[in-house]
Amino acid sequence: xxxxxxxxxxxxxxxxxxxNLRVAAVxxxxxxxxxxxxxxxxxxxxxxxxxxxxxxxxxxxxxMVAAGDDLTELPGVGDDLAGKIAEIVDTGSCAALxxxxxxxxxxxxxxxxxxxxGPRRARSLFEQLAVRTLADLRAAAEQRKIRELxxxxxxxxxxxxDALAGLLGTGRRLPLADARVHxxxxxxRLRAAPGVIEAVIxxxxxxxxxxxxxxxxxxxxRSHNGAIAALxxxxxxxxxxxxxxxxxxxxxxxxxxxxxxxVGRDSFGAALxxxxxxxxxxxxxxxxxxxxxxxxxxxxxFRDERRIAGRTEASVFAAVDLQFIPPELRENRGExxxxxxxxxxxxxxxxxxxxxxxxxxxGDEASAVVAAAAAAARARGQEYLLIVHEVPxxxxxxxxxxxxxxxxxxxxxxxxxxxxxxxxLDISQRTCPDEHVDFVAxxxxxxxxxxxxxxxxxxxxxAREGDAARDPTALVRMxxxxxxxxxxxxxxxxxxxxxxxxxxxxxxxxxxGSGGEPGGGQASRLELAVSQARRxxxxxxxxxxxxxxxxxxxxxAPRRQARRRA
DNA sequence: CAGCCGTGGCTGAGCGAAATCATTTTCGC
Numbered sequence: 001x002x003x004x005x006x007x008x009x010x011x012x013x014x015x016x017x018x019x020n021l022r023v024a025a026v027x028x029x030x031x032x033x034x035x036x037x038x039x040x041x042x043x044x045x046x047x048x049x050x051x052x053x054x055x056x057x058x059x060x061x062x063x064m065v066a067a068g069d070d071l072t073e074l075p076g077v078g079d080d081l082a083g084k085i086a087e088i089v090d091t092g093s094c095a096a097l098x099x100x101x102x103x104x105x106x107x108x109x110x111x112x113x114x115x116x117x118g119p120r121r122a123r124s125l126f127e128q129l130a131v132r133t134l135a136d137l138r139a140a141a142e143q144r145k146i147r148e149l150x151x152x153x154x155x156x157x158x159x160x161x162d163a164l165a166g167l168l169g170t171g172r173r174l175p176l177a178d179a180r181v182h183x184x185x186x187x188x189r190l191r192a193a194p195g196v197i198e199a200v201i202x203x204x205x206x207x208x209x210x211x212x213x214x215x216x217x218x219x220x221x222r223s224h225n226g227a228i229a230a231l232x233x234x235x236x237x238x239x240x241x242x243x244x245x246x247x248x249x250x251x252x253x254x255x256x257x258x259x260x261x262x263v264g265r266d267s268f269g270a271a272l273x274x275x276x277x278x279x280x281x282x283x284x285x286x287x288x289x290x291x292x293x294x295x296x297x298x299x300x301x302f303r304d305e306r307r308i309a310g311r312t313e314a315s316v317f318a319a320v321d322l323q324f325i326p327p328e329l330r331e332n333r334g335e336x337x338x339x340x341x342x343x344x345x346x347x348x349x350x351x352x353x354x355x356x357x358x359x360x361x362x363g364d365e366a367s368a369v370v371a372a373a374a375a376a377a378r379a380r381g382q383e384y385l386l387i388v389h390e391v392p393x394x395x396x397x398x399x400x401x402x403x404x405x406x407x408x409x410x411x412x413x414x415x416x417x418x419x420x421x422x423x424x425l426d427i428s429q430r431t432c433p434d435e436h437v438d439f440v441a442x443x444x445x446x447x448x449x450x451x452x453x454x455x456x457x458x459x460x461x462x463a464r465e466g467d468a469a470r471d472p473t474a475l476v477r478m479x480x481x482x483x484x485x486x487x488x489x490x491x492x493x494x495x496x497x498x499x500x501x502x503x504x505x506x507x508x509x510x511x512x513g514s515g516g517e518p519g520g521g522q523a524s525r526l527e528l529a530v531s532q533a534r535r536x537x538x539x540x541x542x543x544x545x546x547x548x549x550x551x552x553x554x555x556x557a558p559r560r561q562a563r564r565r566a
Numbered sequence: 567c568a569g570c571c572g573t574g575g576c577t578g579a580g581c582g583a584a585a586t587c588a589t590t591t592t593c594g595c
Contacts, residue, residue, distance in 0.1 A: 042578055046567035078568045116585085118592050153587060203595085216595085242584050242593090249584090249593085259594075261583095279595050283579060290579090297581075298595080 019062035023088045024055035026097055027081070032109040033100040035119040036126075049076040052280075054085075058498040065089045105132040115163045115241070116156065124149060138164050162239070166255075173211035174256055177490030177528060180205075182256055183215050186234060190260070193230035195221045197265060202275035206327045208531035210496065214257040216275050220268045231260045267299045270310035273317075274298035280332035281325075288320040288336070296320075328534040347534040348512070348543045350527050355384035355417075355545045355552070357485055357513020359424070360408065362390055362399060367407040373516035374415035376523065384418040384549045386511060388485075391423045418549050420556070483544050483556065484508055487515035488529030500536035509555075511544045 031047035053076045054061065064071060071082035087094040104126070111131060112122045125131035128149055129140045137160065140146050146157040183201050190199040196219055200206075203216030219227040228248045232240050241249040241257075248260045263271040274282060275298065289296040294303055300310025301319040309315035314324045322339040326347055329335040338344045358373040360366045366389070374385055387408050389401070405421050412419040484503045486496065503510060512533055514525035533543065540546040544555055 040567080043567050045578080049568080072568095076568070080567060116592070120591060151587070151590070155586065159585095214594095244584055247583055247594095261594095274595060277595055282595060286579065 019060065019065075019089050020054055020057055022092065023061055023085050024051040026088050026094060027051035027054070027084075029106070029109055030097050030100060032112055032119070033097075033104050036104055036108060036112070036123045037100075038119075038123075046076065046081070050081050053077075056497070058501050061085060062089050107133045110134050111137055114160060116159050121151065124151060134164060172255065173213045174254070175211055175490045176205070176208060176531075177524060178254075179212045179215060179256065180524070182236075182252060182254065182258075186215070186217065186231070186258065189230055189234055190217060190219055190227050194226035196227050196230075197221055198268065199227070200272065202272055203259075203277060206276045207278065207330055208328050208535060210532060214259060217258065217260040218268075218271055218275050219260060219262045220265045221262050227260060227262055231258065261298075263298065266307070266311050268310075269312035269314070269316055270296070270300045271298045273313045276327050276330060278331050281330040281335070284332045284336050285316075285320060285322070288322070292320060294319060326534065328531060329537065331535075345537045345539045348530060348538050348540045348546060350530045352540045352546045353380075353382065353512060353526065353530070353543070354548065355382050355386055355420070356380075356516065356522065356526060357386040357388070357487065357511050357545065358516030359388045359487060360390065360404075360516075366404045367411040369516055370408045370411040370419075371414065373514065373522060374412050374417045376514070376516075377417055378415045380523070380526075382417070384420055384552070385412050386513065386545060386552075387412075387419055387421045388424045389421065420549070420553060422556070482508075483511050485511040485513065486529045486532060487513055488525035488527070488532075489515045489517075490525070490528060496532055497535065500532060500538070504536050504538055504542065507542075509542045509544045510538060513545070 027047045028051040031044050031051065034047065035041075035044045053074065057074070061071075065086050071077050071085050072079060074082075077085065084094045084096065108122055108126055111117060111125065111134065112119060114134070114137065117125070117137075122131075125137065125140065125146070129136075129145055131137050131140050141157050141161045141164070144157065146152050146160065147154045183205060187199055187201060190196060198220045200218050201215060202218050203214065204212045205215055217231070221227055228243060228245070231237070231248050232243055232250055234250070234252075236253040237250045237258075238253050239251040241251065243249075246262050250258050250260075252258060261271065261275060273285075286296045289301065294301050294308070296302075296316065296319075300307040301316055302308065309319040317324050317339065322336065323342055323344050325335050325339050325344065328347065329344070335344065356373055356377040358370060360369050370385065370387055377385055389404060389408075391399075391401075401423070408421060409419045484499070486500065500510070510533055512526070512529040514522040514529070516522060517525070544552055547555070
């Protein structure tokens with residue numbers, strides 16, 4: 001089926017986070033070079049922390065600098081880094097980095113990225129073999145010079161060559177849905193291994209991060225267990241990076257890195273909490289423990305030498321007087337204070353959705369797409385379907401919209417589902433071309449090249465078209481009075497976090513849906529959309545399609561007279 | 567370098583695990 005050519009009607013907001021990303025990149029590079037230099041680890045960490053915080057910041061640093069905001073209010077930013085942020089925003093770089101570049105080549109941080117090469121070895125390679133780039137590194141290894149260096153050997157040299165040949169982990173992050181395919185298969189294998197009591201996936205996968213860098217398996221086992229052997233012997237393992245009695249690391253053919261840890265039953269909760277992360281969350285929880293005279297590690301919660309908790313995750317939280325915190329919230333973004341106060345959100349769950357959201361393109365046979373989605377929705381016990389018909393400006397005049405709407409409605413009726421139909425207009429279109437729709441949607445970017453449908457859609461409701469979305473908050477401002485639709489298409493569901501957070505903060509409701517692909521998989525797509533909303537602290541109350549049909553119809557109805565209010 | 571309360575000087579998460587080399591480095595949360 002021919003897909004319409006990719007069109008982005010709104011300038012990508014990436015241009016507006018460019019300043020944030022630039023600052024994060026500069027700080028990250030400074031951290032690397034300071035580390036190579038052997039500087040104070042806490043100074044290095046300060047740059048890394050700031051890079052991490054600013055990279056995920058939902059506000060535009062350039063705008064903050066322009067407005068003269070106090071940057072030291074930002075987490076991990078003090079007087080010094082505030083000055084450097086302003087400098088980077090204004091000039092694109094900063095003197096501190098330029099200074100480091102006089103001593104170390106900028107490309108040395110590529111060398112550091114090679115698995116098995118850290119700051120110490122990168123420095124040694126540079127100083128003794130003049131290795132500045134990955135090409136230099138390869139040449140040095142091929143000429144068997146690396147094995148001559150103190151601290152290296154023939155094995156290290158071999159491993160470096162393997163890494164450069166791409167045999168080892170690629171370091172790229174995989175969309176959550178792709179990781180799930182690998183994860184479920186390995187999970188089944190581990191569960192079937194001798195001695196294994198329980199096997200789960202922790203890490204960023206469990207936190208439902210939109211992309212994951214690796215898979216963390218946690219296994220509890222009887223004294224003798226075959227989990228390690230089962231992992232290293234799995235069919236698509238191409239490299240074993242580490243293999244010990246309690247831990248193993250392998251690389252799959254896809255380039256995905258997989259870590260496995262084996263702990264005793266009594267440590268399962270503590271280990272699950274620890275290996276689910278995030279790192280920032282763990283540090284914060286551990287700090288609570290220290291304040292209570294407790295030691296928290298992956299084996300349990302200890303008072304002196306005595307284990308007082310750790311068999312379940314809940315027991316770990318309880319030991320530091322916290323409610324159980326859902327994995328999606330464990331990013332140290334306020335969840336700990338909320339859990340202490342007993343004010344955690346009741347996160348939306350997929351089972352609460354009463355209807356799915358489907359996007360239909362002009363090239364599609366609308367009734368077929370809708371029928372597939374309707375069948376899946378019905379199977380989930382849902383009551384209605386929100387159908388969005390794409391309306392590209394050029395095709396508008398040549399399409400019989402009335403017939404398409406009717407066909408889609410019929411397809412719904414066949415599965416005893418109520419249809420709510422809307423048209424998706426170009427952002428520049430100010431008027432609705434058809435009076436007989438239930439709502440109007442506007443496209444909001446986030447469509448990568450090759451993808452026609454966006455992952456984010458503004459359901460307009462009664463609001464007037466605004467200026468093009470230029471940053472997350474602007475995007476959300478546009479949706480005020482309407483709703484933001486989130487489609488769980490794995491390929492398009494990356495980096496929506498700032499928008500979703502901004503939406504929740506602004507009280508903008510969301511519509512969560514599978515998007516409806518005829519090939520099936522609606523359930524996992526729906527759950528993907530839900531998981532991202534959960535990460536942004538959404539409760540069912542703020543999710544439009546958790547409500548009954550009549551309410552949704554009312555909420556989304558175009559209010560054509562309602563225009564600009566004072 | 568940030569953050570904290572002893573507002574200038576201190577602490578900062580920190581250890582386990584494994585590889586690899588010969589005692590240190592890397593990596594993970």
